[in-house]
Amino acid sequence: MRRTSFDVRDRSGVWRFREFLPFADDVRVVSLDEGNTPLYEAPRSADYCRLSQLKLKHQGCNPTGSFKDTGMTAAVTQARKLGARFVACASTGNTAASLAAYAARADLPCAIIVPGGQVSHAKLAQALDYGAKVLEVEGNFDACMNVIRELSDDGSVYLVNSINPFRIEGQKTVAFELAEQLDWRVPDHLVVPGGNLGNSSAFGKGFRELFATGLIDRLPKITVVQAAGAAPFARYYAQHDAFVNEPHPQTLASAIKIGAPVSWPKAWRAVTDTGGSVVTVTEQEIADAKAVIGADGIGCEPASATTVAGIRNLAADGTINEGETVVAVLTGHLLKDTDYVMKYHNQSLVAPDGERIPSRFANSPTRVSASAEMIKALLK
Ligand code: F0G
Numbered sequence: 001m002r003r004t005s006f007d008v009r010d011r012s013g014v015w016r017f018r019e020f021l022p023f024a025d026d027v028r029v030v031s032l033d034e035g036n037t038p039l040y041e042a043p044r045s046a047d048y049c050r051l052s053q054l055k056l057k058h059q060g061c062n063p064t065g066s067f068k069d070t071g072m073t074a075a076v077t078q079a080r081k082l083g084a085r086f087v088a089c090a091s092t093g094n095t096a097a098s099l100a101a102y103a104a105r106a107d108l109p110c111a112i113i114v115p116g117g118q119v120s121h122a123k124l125a126q127a128l129d130y131g132a133k134v135l136e137v138e139g140n141f142d143a144c145m146n147v148i149r150e151l152s153d154d155g156s157v158y159l160v161n162s163i164n165p166f167r168i169e170g171q172k173t174v175a176f177e178l179a180e181q182l183d184w185r186v187p188d189h190l191v192v193p194g195g196n197l198g199n200s201s202a203f204g205k206g207f208r209e210l211f212a213t214g215l216i217d218r219l220p221k222i223t224v225v226q227a228a229g230a231a232p233f234a235r236y237y238a239q240h241d242a243f244v245n246e247p248h249p250q251t252l253a254s255a256i257k258i259g260a261p262v263s264w265p266k267a268w269r270a271v272t273d274t275g276g277s278v279v280t281v282t283e284q285e286i287a288d289a290k291a292v293i294g295a296d297g298i299g300c301e302p303a304s305a306t307t308v309a310g311i312r313n314l315a316a317d318g319t320i321n322e323g324e325t326v327v328a329v330l331t332g333h334l335l336k337d338t339d340y341v342m343k344y345h346n347q348s349l350v351a352p353d354g355e356r357i358p359s360r361f362a363n364s365p366t367r368v369s370a371s372a373e374m375i376k377a378l379l380k
Contacts, residue, residue, distance in 0.1 A: 074170030093123030162198025175206025204270020299334030
C-alpha cells in the first residue's frame with residue numbers, strides 16, 4: 001500500500017520504515033523524499049576487482065547528493081520536535097549541504113562549521129544557496145568538531161553530526177532498503193568508506209535489527225575503507241591497541257579527511273559483530289577506482305571510490321572470494337567534486353605529499369576547430 005501512496009512518509013525511503021524509528025506516529029516529518037536510491041550492477045567495476053559481480057548502492061542519488069540526507073531527515077525532524085532554536089554541524093561538506101537543505105525546509109536557522117579552504121565548491125555552494133550561516137574555521141575537520149561540541153554542550157546549538165543518535169536512526173534504514181532490494185538475501189560483504197564513522201555504525205545497527213526481527217538469517221561482513229593518510233580506525237584494527245587519533249589527516253578525498261572520528265566505538269561494533277575488517281587504500285588507488293566507477297556510467301565522489309579500491313585489494317589477497325556477493329556503498333555524487341575529476345582526466349592530480357598521481361584511465365578532452373570533417377576524422 002505504501003508503494004502507491006502519496007503521503008510524504010510513504011514516499012520517503014526513510015520514513016516508510018517508520019516502525020523501526022523512535023518517533024511517534026503523528027510526528028511532523030521534515031523530508032525531501034530521501035532514500036529509495038538505486039542498487040546498480042557495475043560490470044566494469046566488477047572486472048576491475050576481478051569479481052564475477054559487484055553491486056553499487058548509490059547514496060549519491062539522494063536529494064542533496066549524499067547519504068547524509070537519510071540521517072538528516074530524522075535529526076532535523078527531532079530538532080523541530082524539540083523546539084530547537086538553532087541547528088548546527090561541523091562538516092567536510094556533505095553534512096553541511098544536507099543540514100542546510102533540511103533546516104531550510106523546517107524553517108530553522110542553521111550554522112555549518114567547515115574547515116576553511118578544504119571543502120569542495122559544490123558542497124559549499126549548496127550550503128550557501130540553502131541559506132545556512134557558513135563559518136569557515138582555520139583548521140581541519142577535527143578542529144571544527146571540537147568547537148561545535150563545545151557549542152552543543154552549553155546549549156547554544158542543537159548538534160546534528162552523527163554523534164546525534166537520530167542521524168544513525170535515519171541512516172540505518174539504508175540497510176533495510178538494501179536488504180529489500182536484494183530480496184532479503186544478505187550480501188557476503190558490504191563495503192563502506194570510513195570518515196567520522198557514522199555510516200558504518202548505522203549499517204551495523206540496521207543489519208543487527210533486521211537480524212533480530214528474523215527478516216534476514218545472517219549479517220553481511222561490514223568492511224570499512226579509509227584513505228591511507230587519514231586512517232586512525234584502520235590502524236586501530238591492525239594493532240588492537242588503544243585508539244589513537246591521526247593528528248594530521250591527509251587525503252584528496254576531502255570528505256573523509258578526518259583524524260579523530262567520533263563514532264569509532266559504534267563502528268567497531270559493526271565491524272567486529274559481522275566479521276568484517278578495516279583497510280586502507282592509497283590516493284592512486286582511490287583515483288583510479290573512481291574513474292572505473294565513472295566508466296560504468298555511475299560515478300561518485302572520491303571518498304566513495306575507496307570502496308571499489310578496497311574491494312579490489314581484498315579480492316586480490318583472498319579476503320573476498322571471486323563468487324561472493326559484494327555491495328559497495330557510494331556515499332556521494334560525482335558532481336560533488338568536479339575539480340578532482342577534471343584534474344584526474346587532465347593528468348594534473350597531485351597527492352597531498354606533492355607527488356603527481358598518474359591517471360591510468362585518463363579521458364582528456366580534445367580541442368578541435370568547428371569542422372565536421374576534422375571531427376569525423378577524430379571519431380574514426
Ligand atoms: N563519504 C562521503 C561522501 C562523506 O561525505 C563522508 C562523510 C563519508 C563518506 C564518511 O562517512 O563520516 O559516516 O564515516 N562526511 C562527513 C561530512 C564527515 O561532514 O560531510 P562517515
